[in-house]
Amino acid sequence: MTIQAGQSLFRSLKALLAGIDHPVLQQFMQSWPEERPMVRELATRPLPVLSWLEEARRNAAPEASPVVQFLCNHADELFWSQTYSIADFGEQFLDRYAWCEIVGQRGVVESDQIACGFLMLGPDTEYPRHWHAAEEIFIPLSAPSHWVRIEEGDWTRLKAMDIAHFTANQPHGLRTGNGPLVAVYFWRGGDLVQKARI
């Protein structure tokens, strides 16, 4: 990831999140780190799911549009990664899933309090039930509808800019409909580089 692209995303992601009136999210934002000159440069790693980024950009919520546009313009300069393997969720999932961390132990700007970045899923994709020690806020930036399921509950529709909150170790799953998803994930506490349990 180039330093310039990382810094721009760091600033625009902060501006987006700071503008959302949500009490738990604003608690998380209190741990947002200062932008330090020790920005890290990470190797670029394009992944197949990025082929849906343009469609996600067309469906971005207006307030998220600048951030998603930037992701689109600089996708090849960012460090996209995957936590799971084919053995976990199969090959099709890996073709339709990636994340890019901006803040955190694997991010552009280091933090040991929070981890925050972008998650992408392709259309018709289920991110099966998983859980982790970190508390999480999850915000889809793109329409159309996506769904979230907490513990054994029903699938609940999530529109762009809706906020889902998962407590520490609370199982949750996600799925997309006929359009791709670009979302913000925001972790606080716990092991910030944990591979979620499935």
Ligand SMILES: [Fe+2]
């Ligand atoms: Fe999660």
